[in-house]
Amino acid sequence: xxxxxxxxxxxxxxxxxxxxxxxxxxxxxxxxxxxHYRSSGNEARETARLAQQKGVRAWAIRADFADPEExxxxxxxxxxAAGEVAVLVNSASIFRHGGILxxxxxxxxxxxxxxxxxxxxxxxWFAKQCANGSIINILDARMDDYVNDHxxxxxxxxxxxxxxxxxxxxxxxRIRVNGVAPGLILPSEVQGEAYFEKHAGANPLQTRxxxxxxxxxxxxxxxxxxxxxxxxxVDGGRHLRGxxxxx
Ligand SMILES: NC(=O)c1ccc[n+]([C@@H]2O[C@H](COP(=O)([O-])OP(=O)(O)OC[C@H]3O[C@@H](n4cnc5c(N)ncnc54)[C@H](OP(=O)(O)O)[C@@H]3O)[C@@H](O)[C@H]2O)c1
Numbered sequence: 001x002x003x004x005x006x007x008x009x010x011x012x013x014x015x016x017x018x019x020x021x022x023x024x025x026x027x028x029x030x031x032x033x034x035x036h037y038r039s040s041g042n043e044a045r046e047t048a049r050l051a052q053q054k055g056v057r058a059w060a061i062r063a064d065f066a067d068p069e070e071x072x073x074x075x076x077x078x079x080x081a082a083g084e085v086a087v088l089v090n091s092a093s094i095f096r097h098g099g100i101l102x103x104x105x106x107x108x109x110x111x112x113x114x115x116x117x118x119x120x121x122x123x124x125w126f127a128k129q130c131a132n133g134s135i136i137n138i139l140d141a142r143m144d145d146y147v148n149d150h151x152x153x154x155x156x157x158x159x160x161x162x163x164x165x166x167x168x169x170x171x172x173x174r175i176r177v178n179g180v181a182p183g184l185i186l187p188s189e190v191q192g193e194a195y196f197e198k199h200a201g202a203n204p205l206q207t208r209x210x211x212x213x214x215x216x217x218x219x220x221x222x223x224x225x226x227x228x229x230x231x232x233x234v235d236g237g238r239h240l241r242g243x244x245x246x247x
Pocket of ligand 1: 138
């Protein structure tokens, strides 16, 4: 088990929801935290305050990854504030409706930019600024299914999955690169609780997961010093059922 106490982690999209939970779990294990946010400034500052209460240093830093120039500017700000970063968790993401025949081209570009290319840019920077470290990319348990109403999103997560494998080879042995693929954890505003109740029985374990389940997978991968290029599906086994047309 690697001891990350006193090292710094950058968690993107950490003002709210899963990113916040991951950030606070890392803080509870003694890591300083850079809390990235785009629009949730108050929530991000609150996440940083909660991290500080655990006795670590924490910063809330804003960036909009829809702008291809932003990840590089953001990385500079992170380095200026916190110095060397030893852990990068790419959790920020957009999740919008769009089918293969009707989603506008710009929606594909936007999803790829925010969900795959911004993480890639951060991984490149990360690899230059630390001697040894660990990257966790947050994927989606259904990225390889055919979920016909979220095609640009699925494509972007497939791209991030492929990048995880490529980077794990390219950055070894200094840096391990792994993924966590959540299933039903927190409903989006569009889905709501009703969607989750309806689909909770669709996975073999017939339940839904929690934020703790995701943070525990992240913590495992951070400590697993003989594991790289791996994806842990935290989805009650849903991915084993594979392809489906909708829902
Ligand atoms: N929730 C689930 O059950 C579930 C299931 C499968 C996969 N996942 C994956 O797990 C991760 C976290 O899930 P989540 O539900 O917590 O995510 P989320 O609430 O949909 O989004 C996370 C954060 O991404 C940030 N973000 C959105 N657009 C951005 C942009 N243009 N630039 C920079 N940041 C941007 C937002 O920050 P601001 O709020 O500051 O704008 C948001 O808080 C995501 O990668 C998601 O795909 C989640």
